[in-house]
Amino acid sequence: MPKVGMEPIRRQQLITATVAAIDEVGLADATVMRIARHAGVSAGIISHYFGGKDGLLEATMRQILSDLGEAVAARRAALSTDAPRAHLEAIIDGNFDRSQVTGPVAKTWLAFWASSMHKPELARLQNVNDRRLYANLCHQFRRLMPREQARDAARALAAMIDGLWLRGALTPEGQDTDRARRLAREYLEQLLVAHDLAAPQTAPLSLES
Amino acid sequence: MPKVGMEPIRRQQLITATVAAIDEVGLADATVMRIARHAGVSAGIISHYFGGKDGLLEATMRQILSDLGEAVAARRAALSTDAPRAHLEAIIDGNFDRSQVTGPVAKTWLAFWASSMHKPELARLQNVNDRRLYANLCHQFRRLMPREQARDAARALAAMIDGLWLRGALTPEGQDTDRARRLAREYLEQLLVAHDLAAPQTAPLSLES
DNA sequence: TTTTATTGATTGAACGTTCAATAAAAAAAT
DNA sequence: ATTTTTTTATTGAACGTTCAATCAATAAAA
Numbered sequence: 492m493p494k495v496g497m498e499p500i501r502r503q504q505l506i507t508a509t510v511a512a513i514d515e516v517g518l519a520d521a522t523v524m525r526i527a528r529h530a531g532v533s534a535g536i537i538s539h540y541f542g543g544k545d546g547l548l549e550a551t552m553r554q555i556l557s558d559l560g561e562a563v564a565a566r567r568a569a570l571s572t573d574a575p576r577a578h579l580e581a582i583i584d585g586n587f588d589r590s591q592v593t594g595p596v597a598k599t600w601l602a603f604w605a606s607s608m609h610k611p612e613l614a615r616l617q618n619v620n621d622r623r624l625y626a627n628l629c630h631q632f633r634r635l636m637p638r639e640q641a642r643d644a645a646r647a648l649a650a651m652i653d654g655l656w657l658r659g660a661l662t663p664e665g666q667d668t669d670r671a672r673r674l675a676r677e678y679l680e681q682l683l684v685a686h687d688l689a690a691p692q693t694a695p696l697s698l699e700s
Numbered sequence: 701m702p703k704v705g706m707e708p709i710r711r712q713q714l715i716t717a718t719v720a721a722i723d724e725v726g727l728a729d730a731t732v733m734r735i736a737r738h739a740g741v742s743a744g745i746i747s748h749y750f751g752g753k754d755g756l757l758e759a760t761m762r763q764i765l766s767d768l769g770e771a772v773a774a775r776r777a778a779l780s781t782d783a784p785r786a787h788l789e790a791i792i793d794g795n796f797d798r799s800q801v802t803g804p805v806a807k808t809w810l811a812f813w814a815s816s817m818h819k820p821e822l823a824r825l826q827n828v829n830d831r832r833l834y835a836n837l838c839h840q841f842r843r844l845m846p847r848e849q850a851r852d853a854a855r856a857l858a859a860m861i862d863g864l865w866l867r868g869a870l871t872p873e874g875q876d877t878d879r880a881r882r883l884a885r886e887y888l889e890q891l892l893v894a895h896d897l898a899a900p901q902t903a904p905l906s907l908e909s
Numbered sequence: 910t911t912t913t914a915t916t917g918a919t920t921g922a923a924c925g926t927t928c929a930a931t932a933a934a935a936a937a938a939t
Numbered sequence: 940a941t942t943t944t945t946t947t948a949t950t951g952a953a954c955g956t957t958c959a960a961t962c963a964a965t966a967a968a969a
Contacts, residue, residue, distance in 0.1 A: 732924080733925095743926090
């Protein structure tokens with residue numbers, strides 16, 4: 492049923508179908524035919540709109556990363572306060588959106604993560620995203636503590652977020668998003684408390700670690 | 701040059717070659733021919749010793765997991781004390797051995813991790829390992845705090861370990877093992893301090909989170 | 910009638926597996 | 940010691956399958 496202006500519709504259909512196919516059988520068995528069948532179109536159309544399978548995979552990863560970035564940005568924009576703690580919590584919550592919205596996205600994300608180690612273009616996209624998370628966290632921590640401490644806090648919280656999310660994606664029972672978010676928030680709490688204890692003049696004990 | 705008793709030698713060669721091939725081009729492009737070339741043998745021998753490519757991949761994952769388990773067990777066995785804290789530190793150190801010894805192993809591990817989502821046999825192996833880490837951590841924390849707190853601490857520390865390790869594997873500059881281990885140890889410190897502050901009678905402040 | 914969108918059979922390359930042939934070592938026979 | 944036989948390990952060409960990409964044919968809309 493050829494109509495004009497199909498391009499954006501087909502592109503979205505195919506990206507959605509790619510995520511569905513990867514969720515179903517994994518990246519290795521997500522053939523162009525299977526993806527096309529999911530979208531209800533023929534295999535040839537993929538090369539027509541994305542130049543080939545690689546183009547479609549890249550576009551899919553790009554959209555997942557973009558969705559994640561927007562989820563974080565939206566929550567931060569909705570904040571009425573400027574407090575570092577509120578922004579850090581918004582970043583945490585935004586990062587757990589990606590799996591909350593759709594389970595299949597988590598599998599796709601991990602598949603791309605592994606694949607990015609040997610595909611330069613995917614590695615580039617993944618790196619940009621990694622740096623953004625780290626930079627956002629670091630910037631907020633920097634308002635509360637000296638640079639080196641802030642860097643370590645950002646590295647550790649980023650690792651905690653990724654680790655919780657990764658374990659959730661692999662768990663047979665599926666992601667327990669609420670618990671993951673709670674644990675991440677509790678860790679943030681610990682980071683802030685640990686700093687409050689160490690730095691201010693009202694320190695109740697001298698705790699050298 | 702056929703000699704008797706080649707089996708264990710060839711099996712080890714092929715497993716090592718598999719890790720090398722995955723490190724080089726990724727799991728998707730690690731063909732039997734490439735693996736065989738790495739080991740200096742012909743492609744056919746893989747089916748002979750492992751029944752097929754899948755058998756070789758499974759054996760490779762099994763060895764990586766087994767090496768990790770032994771690294772942890774060895775460090776714990778070497779402890780002179782029975783203190784929970786010492787065991788927890790040994791578990792952390794043991795888990796960072798896997799990437800310390802060989803960088804390629806990290807890539808292989810992650811590749812299997814992603815692949816295990818759709819290959820039941822790999823999923824089984826990965827699950828056994830996950831549970832072991834969690835159970836080990838949980839058992840030690842249980843000696844210091846109530847059950848629910850211990851479970852959360854174990855979940856969080858496991859996530860932190862995996863997250864640090866994952867980020868290290870993906871970083872272009874390669875894993876900074878020392879820093880990762882330091883961050884994990886500092887987190888453990890925070891977990892223990894947070895509990896010491898909340899529980900004992902000498903609590904300096906009432907910190908309800 | 911022209912343009913745009915889509916199909917699906919075809920093509921060529923690449924893959925894992927198989928198996929008859931081979932070669933080296935070990936064992937047996939001379 | 941030398942030769943023959945048996946066993947074991949290994950090869951690599953052939954086979955069948957699967958895949959992504961191509962493109963002439965087609966069909967709906969403009």
